[in-house]
Amino acid sequence: MIEKMKMVGILAASSGKETMLRSLRELGILHIAEKAAPTGAASERFSELSKMEMVLSEYASSGKAAGSGKAAKTSKSGASKKTGKDESGRQILSDEEFARLHKRVTAAYESKKTLTDSLSRVSLQLEAVSPWGDFDPADVRALREAGYEIHFYRVGKSELSRLKKDDSIKYIRLNPVDKMDTVAVLGSGLDSSWPVVEFEVPETGAAGLRDKISSCRADLEKAEETLREASRDIDSYKAQILKAKNELLFSEASGAVQDDGGVVFITGYIPEADISRFKECARSSSWAYAIDEVADDDDKVPTKVRYNKVTSLMKPVFGILGTVPGYRESDISFWFLCFFSLFFAMIIGDAGYGCLFLLAAIGLNVKSKKFTDAVLLLYVLSIANIAWGCVTGTWFGLEGAMKIPLLKGMVIPAIANYPQYFGVSAAAQQNNIMKFCFIIGTVQLSLACILNVKHKVPKKDLSFVADIGWLCTINALYYVVLLLVLNETVNVKTCFAVVGIGFLLVVCFGGMAPGLPFGKGLKAGLGGAFTTFLDTISAFGNVMSYIRLFAVGLASLAIAQSFNDMALSLSGPLKAAGIVVFVIGHALNLVMGLLSVVVHGVRLNLLEFSGQLGMEWSGIKYEPFRMLRK
Numbered sequence: 001m002i003e004k005m006k007m008v009g010i011l012a013a014s015s016g017k018e019t020m021l022r023s024l025r026e027l028g029i030l031h032i033a034e035k036a037a038p039t040g041a042a043s044e045r046f047s048e049l050s051k052m053e054m055v056l057s058e059y060a061s062s063g064k065a066a067g068s069g070k071a072a073k074t075s076k077s078g079a080s081k082k083t084g085k086d087e088s089g090r091q092i093l094s095d096e097e098f099a100r101l102h103k104r105v106t107a108a109y110e111s112k113k114t115l116t117d118s119l120s121r122v123s124l125q126l127e128a129v130s131p132w133g134d135f136d137p138a139d140v141r142a143l144r145e146a147g148y149e150i151h152f153y154r155v156g157k158s159e160l161s162r163l164k165k166d167d168s169i170k171y172i173r174l175n176p177v178d179k180m181d182t183v184a185v186l187g188s189g190l191d192s193s194w195p196v197v198e199f200e201v202p203e204t205g206a207a208g209l210r211d212k213i214s215s216c217r218a219d220l221e222k223a224e225e226t227l228r229e230a231s232r233d234i235d236s237y238k239a240q241i242l243k244a245k246n247e248l249l250f251s252e253a254s255g256a257v258q259d260d261g262g263v264v265f266i267t268g269y270i271p272e273a274d275i276s277r278f279k280e281c282a283r284s285s286s287w288a289y290a291i292d293e294v295a296d297d298d299d300k301v302p303t304k305v306r307y308n309k310v311t312s313l314m315k316p317v318f319g320i321l322g323t324v325p326g327y328r329e330s331d332i333s334f335w336f337l338c339f340f341s342l343f344f345a346m347i348i349g350d351a352g353y354g355c356l357f358l359l360a361a362i363g364l365n366v367k368s369k370k371f372t373d374a375v376l377l378l379y380v381l382s383i384a385n386i387a388w389g390c391v392t393g394t395w396f397g398l399e400g401a402m403k404i405p406l407l408k409g410m411v412i413p414a415i416a417n418y419p420q421y422f423g424v425s426a427a428a429q430q431n432n433i434m435k436f437c438f439i440i441g442t443v444q445l446s447l448a449c450i451l452n453v454k455h456k457v458p459k460k461d462l463s464f465v466a467d468i469g470w471l472c473t474i475n476a477l478y479y480v481v482l483l484l485v486l487n488e489t490v491n492v493k494t495c496f497a498v499v500g501i502g503f504l505l506v507v508c509f510g511g512m513a514p515g516l517p518f519g520k521g522l523k524a525g526l527g528g529a530f531t532t533f534l535d536t537i538s539a540f541g542n543v544m545s546y547i548r549l550f551a552v553g554l555a556s557l558a559i560a561q562s563f564n565d566m567a568l569s570l571s572g573p574l575k576a577a578g579i580v581v582f583v584i585g586h587a588l589n590l591v592m593g594l595l596s597v598v599v600h601g602v603r604l605n606l607l608e609f610s611g612q613l614g615m616e617w618s619g620i621k622y623e624p625f626r627m628l629r630k
Contacts, residue, residue, distance in 0.1 A: 001305070002306075007291070009289060010024075014263060017254070017257060017259075020266075020285065025249075026626075029274040029626075032266065036255025039255075045248075052105055053237040055227065059227055060231040060232075092235060098236050104230065115220040122212045123213060132206075133175070140201050151184070154180045155183055249628070269301060269302055303326065310337065313373055316377055317340070317377070327620075329613075330455055344601055345387065347597050349394055350556070353389070353586075355386060415432050433553075441543045442474060448613040452467040473506070477540045478543055549600070559585075560585075564582065
């Protein structure tokens with residue numbers, strides 16, 4: 001359910017600005033209408049601490065942290081409110097202690113970056129110098145200072161032959177470098193007519209470069225040790241990040257307050273259910289305030305969805321997708337959960353995979369020691385998957401499963417994936433599954449029309465008649481789909497008559513709106529007649545699109561069967577390889593199935609179903625100004 005919001009304006013004396021903001025933060029129910037950009041210092045502090053926390057997390061999570069056992073583990077919730085310690089019992093640092101730690105960590109991190117760059121650069125220099133031998137560049141410089149000009153070159157066979165013939169050039173032949181001849185030329189060197197590249201004598205020789213590398217590595221290890229040790233205090237970093245985040249949010253709220261000659265003013269949105277709490281706080285704080293209904297054209301109203309124990313299971317999915325319904329749209333969490341579970345089961349389509357999901361849910365449950373929304377959702381999806389796999393007789397794509405009486409007894413013959421065991425033809429089985437998919441599509445799209453009618457009737461919005469027209473059209477198009485795809489016998493005249501009636505209802509009432517005169521609404525609907533015609537064709541495509549559930553499920557079964565055949569074809573010494581093929585093949589199939597759920601299962605809810613509802617998922621998440629606790 002989407003909670004109703006109220007627009008609130010708060011007025012206070014300029015001298016009480018900080019007190020007002022702190023009280024509002026403690027109250028934690030005001031969604032500020034226009035947030036300002038935070039101060040540069042607040043943003044910089046938060047970014048800097050977050051960056052260092054990510055660096056230290058790499059040491060803690062990879063086991064690089066100094067110490068062992070629980071001392072190196074991090075706490076998800078940060079400091080304990082009573083003891084000031086993390087879960088490992090390590091004391092959370094005070095602000096002064098943390099400042100000293102952060103200074104050391106920042107210095108170590110910057111030193112690590114500098115040393116890493118230096119080590120890379122010196123290593124490249126050593127790689128270039130080493131083939132020329134372990135010489136001292138100081139000797140070459142001494143010769144040049146003494147008046148003996150000398151240059152070094154790598155030359156090919158033709159250049160070496162040319163040097164032998166040119167008596168004007170004095171050179172000394174050196175040991176080959178990278179399988180090329182090298183020479184030391186005395187005098188002014190070779191001019192541009194020679195296609196050779198001179199070796200530039202470095203400031204430091206190979207021995208000196210190796211010493212530099214050793215020194216860099218020693219200093220780098222010291223920096224790494226500092227970071228390893230600091231990773232034990234990562235919970236102190238998390239506590240400071242929380243403080244920095246709250247300061248950043250306070251800075252945003254402070255910038256949103258308007259100051260006008262001795263008074264300050266801020267506006268925002270509060271859920272209607274929390275108005276009494278706000279009024280009590282306003283009276284105790286001596287604020288002047290105004291509460292009003294949100295304007296019909298206000299497109300900045302935040303959406304707060306109130307979930308129950310069932311619909312809260314969809315919060316992890318909505319969180320991953322980042323979808324928020326608009327304030328004036330419908331909350332379809334329950335229907336999303338029902339259809340998403342069915343789509344998931346049909347796309348994955350294998351009871352064996354469902355058992356793996358169930359084991360994963362149990363494992364996560366045991367590990368977390370509580371029933372989170374994500375774990376409960378995984379339970380629901382795994383059970384739905386097992387149920388669908390049981391009624392279709394699919395267990396890791398193994399045909400042999402149908403030779404087990406218990407598994408065979410759970411199958412519904414009309415939709416069995418191995419119909420030959422039940423005296424059903426493959427064509428009839430596929431037609432039954434496709435028909436079931438079209439039924440699902442018709443039911444879901446019809447439900448969208450019914451929800452629209454339910455939503456509009458209380459508002460006296462005559463456009464609900466257009467939704468009744470869509471309801472008629474979609475159900476008639478279902479039979480058209482059966483005729484065209486499954487070649488079933490239907491009354492074509494009746495179907496097209498119903499589609500025509502639905503089209504007229506949509507054209508005549510689609511432009512209606514609350515408070516809009518009937519004539520203007522009718523004119524608007526007639527003006528969009530061509531668009532309605534295209535939408536009718538689109539509705540046919542929407543019903544058809546549910547066949548993807550059949551197609552993807554069939555593809556998943558075919559892939560599983562192919563890997564099974566490959567694995568079973570390996571026998572004797574290759575039997576172990578067959579097991580590997582079986583495991584890897586089904587793992588890949590499972591991953592592809594999960595991707596298909598995102599691409600197809602989510603799409604049917606977010607596009608086809610939501611589109612029929614008129615939802616755009618363009619809502620603004622309700623984020624009240626409050627003190628973050630974790």
